[in-house]
Amino acid sequence: MGGIVLERFDLDGKAIVVTGGGRGLGRGMAHALAEAGAHLMLAARTQSQLDSTAEEIRARGGTVATFQADVTDSKQVDALVAACVREYGRIDVMFANAGAGGDPDVDFWDYPDDAFEKVLATNLKSTFYSCRAAAKAMVGQGAGGTLVTTASGTALRGNRNFVYPTAKGGVISLTKSMATMLAGHGIRANCIVPGYVSQTDPKDDQERAQRAQRGTFMPVQRLGEWWELGPLAVFLASEASSYITGETYIIDGGGLAGGLGPIKFRPRHEW
Template identity: 45%
Template structure:
């Protein structure tokens, strides 16, 4: 009989988290380390990663710091090479790197602003899936968790590029799941609702915040650490019969 407690443990497994410097990516990296994972962490700001690594090392965690942008396919390829040199394997990836720098009416979105969001959120996720997938397919096992958003499927004003990028992430997730399932690699998506982070605080503290909370049956936004359990579940053997699925963690949030 399978022991679900053991299935949720990540001891002996190497897990790569992108966007790990702050916010939801950082919270998920902490949870994965607490579950026993050996971590590789990527973000554009090295200082954020070094602080995370020092904190986790203080609790016995093993962490490899890999600063860089997921929008740079050469940097992604190099990062995966460093990880496999370090531990010889790659068991799970949590693709959390993403941006939403513009809250702008769609008719005012510039070509450059549109492309910036898609380069990081969608192309970057694909680059990480592709390079990690090569290693996992050779191993015959692995779990990829792509961080999407409730806005992949629920409309909201002034975030056209972000919503389009996250819709693309979910379509990519389903396609890879079908393509790689028979070779032991699972690909799922995790779609957070509204959590309080540096990325969301400006919106939540504006006049829009009341509308957002008002559309959440639980009557509040999430705290970053409340996403950690879902990330551990999808990365671990506890979800071994799941692929191509989107797990939504949103307090029941609905569009209006």
Template identity: 35%
Template sequence: MRGLKGKVAIVAGGARGIGAATARRLAEEGAHVVVGDLLIEQAQEVAADIVAKGGKAIAFALDGTKAASQAAIVKLALDTYGKLDIYHSNLAGGTEGDIDALNCPEEVLDRSFAINTKSHFLATQAALPAMLENGGGAMIYTSSGAAAAGNPWQVAYPMTKNAVHALARHVAQKWGKKGIRSNVICPGLVLTEAAQMHLTDEYREQGLKAIPHTRLGKSEDIAAAVTFLASDDGEWVNGQVWHVNGGTIKRD
């Protein structure tokens, strides 16, 4: 894809799954990558793999729910590579105990908000000044198909993911004239390492039956979409929520 060589990217939540695949894909396209994650050993493994293949990458122990940690990963990118062009805010989780609106405990809602909304807000506050100083950049947020699906068994996760859509559109509308592009990716059922560990064969079979496609998703599918949005090929896409799901959810 055009325009990624020499660009500097942060991938938050880059130790495994979609984030790791995105970090690797961006590096393959010539970007310099900072892999941020609480799972620092796995983040270091991703960065080392990129370097071993001829790319440029470093790892950082990121707690995306803390403003100081978000500021620190941006500072590391600036100190190491001199600028920041791309921030893929990919944190997600906090679903344990998330049932329905009558049975979801307050602490579960608070945890989901911290991981799935607050982290993206703090990433925006940390990254935007550096991007504006650089003349522009791309904020790319990972949401979920659950934000639009209307699941009866889950409430906090889709609520808090929906908030990211409003954030991305705000950023696009407020700073688009200054070169900032801000978009959201909503993955469908993607067979990440975590999903492989927790999904039953029956659940995967049901998921495949429900999708108008020949297979379920791979982390690399989402990485390709993120990389496109980060590249010059995606420079006229702004303020959008993309469902990358093999056709499971169809939206205008």
């Protein structure tokens, strides 16, 4: 990269952990980060997904290692960060991207305790564990670092799948709090808020047509693609965003601005 501006986007040699890095949005961000020169440690529960994404990145000349982990377990998260430090000598950036939704078809008054706890653990607790472990290592290194979290547009509107926006709303608040607490250590924290973004390429013409139809609800007349979070991920991981912390970046094709909630879950008429 050349020039005073483009140099700020260079991630050459930066050690970056991406949780939920085997598929979907994590896969898209991983590809972009590797293209910008980062050395990646991808983490997920499913090793086959990690292997597939890592193979794609290596085929394009990227540097990547993998670590199978359940990030709802803080000990496994600590081991993940330790593995990154072992592999690359340090950790510079943590992308706390792991997450999963709840069941939108269960009535609020019947929602089970264990299901509520599972969604909170997968989305909010995992983000806390990942950022805590990374921040501890970064403070020990004494050179600052960057934390990037992933929330959801549902956190800014709410919907029937109420546990998921509850957890993701917590991620947004956690990110702002981390930004204020850790700024003195040179650690920045920002949050990416995706709208409705396809997790994979369409498998056939029928699925392509279905996505095109759904996209007509959006101001930009299409859904997002799995790779479109990548450029934003590079920006937030790089020195191009060195004076930005505690911020929330919505990437949803204008959905929230246009008054649209995520289109998968519309209110039931009896509510």
